[in-house]
Amino acid sequence: MSGKRVIVVTGSYKGIGFEIVRLLSELYGDRATVFMTARDPTRAQSSLDNLRAKGLNNVELAQLDISSKESVTKLKELIETKYNGVINGLVNNAAVSLTGVEPWGKMALETVKNNYYGHILVSEALNPLIAPGGIIVNVIGQMSRLGQVSQHYQKILWNAPNVETVSAVMDEFVQAAQHGKHQQAGFANNALATSKLGVHAVARVHAKQLYAKKISVINMCPGWCKTDMAGWDRAPMTAAEGADTVVWLETMNQADQFANTGGFFQKRRPISCLRVHMIEKRVIVVTGSYKGIGFEIVRLLSEFYRDRATVFMTARDPTRAQSSLDNLRAKGLNNVELCQLDITNKDSLVKFKTIIETEHNGVIHSLINNAAMAYKRNAPDPFSRQAKNNYFGYLLVSDILFPIMARGGIVINVASMCGRLSQVSQQFQNQLQHASSVYDVTDVMNKFVSAAQEGKQKEAGFSNSAYGMSKLGIIAAGRVHAEQLREKEISVVNMCPGWCKSDMAGWERPPKTAEEGADTVVWLETMDHTSQMKRSGGFFQERKDYKW
Template sequence: MMSRVAVVTGSNKGIGFEIVRGLCKQLDGIVYLTARNEKLGQEAVQKLKSEGLNPSFHQLDITNEQSIQALKQHLQDKHGGLDVLVNNAGFAYKAASTAPFGTQAEDTVGINFFGTLAVSKALLPIIRPHGRVVNVSSRSSQMSLKKCSAERQARFRDRSIQEEELVKTLNKFIEMAKAGKHEENGFADWAYGMSKIGVTVLTFIQAREMEKDSREDILVNCMCPGWCKSDMAGWERPPRSAAEGADTALFLALLPPNTKDSQGLFFYDRKPMAFSAPTMDGDQTASRDRVALVTGSNKGIGFEIVRRLCQEFDGIVYLTDIDEQLGQEAVQKLKSEGLNPSFHQLDITNEQSIQALKQHLQDKHGGLDVLVNNAAFGLKPEIRDNFPYAFQAEKSVGVNFFGTMAVSKALLPIIRPHGRVVNMSSQSSNKAIRNCSAELQARFRDRTMKEEELVMLMKMYIEMARVGKHKEHGYPNSAYAMSKIGVTSLTYVQAREMEEDPREDILVNCCCPGWCKTDSAGWEKPPRTAAEGADTPVFLALLPPNTKDSHGLMYHDRKPIPF
């Protein structure tokens, strides 16, 4: 019996290297690591061999037809064909690059789209029955699609589009980019995103062609690995490792024979997702953008949540802050990275500010889809004792609990079906509740508690703190933690109310981001970055439609934990 054979392009490092490592462990066959630079490729192979794995190597430059044909000939002569092709090789300019946009467009599309196309045209004809083809795309393709003209969007989304038209369109983008006229011709102002639109649409074309092919059960899909630590994306901000980014590609490459309903799709975290399909609301002539909003997000964890949502959420993302200047500066920082957040001023302790935001969302977007209640107040431990405890209690609970409640009361009524609400709590609430009296512990943990009772308990805490009697009345001696007990309990109240709401599938959860380096927590002792702290709230904000058993819970590291 002939061995199965897998090839991963651009795999001497990063996600491609991790895909090879995973295939060496899981595929019953021969796995080829390929790289443009033979020395670097052989070094990568030796690294895996030192781990007890046994990859093979072949040189491949996906922009060089002679190199592509040499690989094809080798596969035919030595193995008689190919079973798994992962088109991973890719390129992106750094956000700070000063290269002219026309150059960026030509290089990026030339490698990511035309290189992938050239490899596919050579190797797809030698894929054997039950073969698997995985094109590594990106959710940047979805974000860029939203920035294209309506006409361009319609053509890219058309599942009957032919390869010739796609090639002509991407060549047109390069031509217009060189002339500085790409935006007025309906293209997005993002070379990498446009290249990945090409990869995604190419996948749909290839899958359609395979459905007519006489060879049995060849599946072609594309996927987004997420924002991963790599030479291309950087090592500090991305929350995912390259190994985590490789997971969905491996999942698709190893789909069992005769898998159904997994052809010509875009996958993220092993789940298929729409290619920026418009959401219709009665009027079939108009589409409505999905909208996400993060409170208190000009810096720290909130800023990182906005950054991730701009990369992974298919819609408009609002960065909000009490200080308009600081908020606008944060928006500009993200725009310099090629992202496109919107800004709206918001002071969560000011009802007029909250109502102005609500009115804006209703007037401009008709509602809201994702709300992350991140804004909070906390005193640094080293200066906490400089402030009277009564001030700490009133300020912490006033902002963290009553501010979050005020925003929620205004915005939850305009959350659309399948909406997601994430309240930023803390594991300090878990610790503090154990320092409450048995009676208060029971009341805060009571899932039938009404909002009115919770409000009364929080006001009573502030009142007792003012006169120095909070401990004798059963409350803990940490103002911040007490405010987060309120946020956690409020989450349970809101989740229960949503279960009785006629709107479908609105999930409300809270989470602890962990101890992260921020202005309030300090920069030396906390072990996590703000980007790592953003991971679980983003996970909850992006829970797929109709997710089960993920409602009214407290999460830490993407897992529910008891209160």
């Protein structure tokens, strides 16, 4: 019995697991004992009888609940007692996909407990029994891609030195999910995928830990197969087809197995799921961006990132922006999306947020607040309207889009030197400079609006520039947001593009081009995260830090 190969397949009395057992049993014959495992062996008896009827007598049925330490320990003791304490092949297939469990946070907890921590329990108990030259195959799927989480977590998981590091991330997911804030925290809205991501990351750790024993650890995706878990109607593959790559990996020679340790396979081919998705496609939103400085920001970021980012060009009226989009398309910049967005309209913002949630994993990595209006001196519109549109529009954007900012993201406010603090009285300077909340800033802005409506803004301690006052409010609120978002490692930076040729500023007198005005935004957006955080709360022009 000691010369026989011992193979354990978790979760294997039906579906892909059953086919793995059947195919391995057929291939090895009396040269191996293949363990079919099930939480409830009585439900698996008919599956065993099915194999016995085919003359496959090398299959042994054992009880195994991967989420139960007692159950896992009993299987370990069985291997130690009857099979000299040696496993040659371990196929981790067991998993649950829960539906109808409410609240969602409870489902996340149970899914991670079963799939991720169950995998850890099995690894702690059975990995020490794997023979030198043995193999571990994890059936996880492409849903385990690294790109489903924020760059902050991507870096942690990709470089995880030990299992504890990965477990800490899984715990953070569960905790955030229980408060309904997992997406804001940087996780996907898919508990099964997140649990499989954890298994994938841990497998990389195990591959390194077991390297000295020449034990291979390989992840694989079976594809979309007809099973109880995936459904029977739409899935294009049979369970036997899904099992094929597992069997191919398990039965190849040991040298080839070890050459592929840490790898990821589908349909007998290596796939770079982790590497392709290691840095999630960046989502960049630029408000007010179909012309002028906003357009140049979109163009420059689109050229910089290419297929590594989706850059949103936004406009109140997308029909007026179509020619701008066509301009970029003609240059081969196909990573720009045009969307309707009016920063003063809550419904418009909510619709835009829904697009991000449904089509881009509910995550924004960079938000560039460029939208603003500035009336000509002889404009008939009320003097205070600029402050209302620019400042309160910024607050609407903040309220609706900040919750879906990725951890490690950046907010850049295109403000102006017109928003200098010295334009208001000392009383208001103190209030704005030491504002502890947005309400402190809004209080000043409301007082300005009230005074302006009576034509008494100068007497009340404000400047005679509605545009300047609106930008002052945005800079002050940006400083508050920088402190509030620091815990999520989101940087908030204010900047001045300078006096640039545009419809707003005019075309004759301004000395700078719109592209030159956009330069500091692009510089801030593309610098490394550590540098962004160091500048959070600051005010910049021409790539230099300026006193507000």
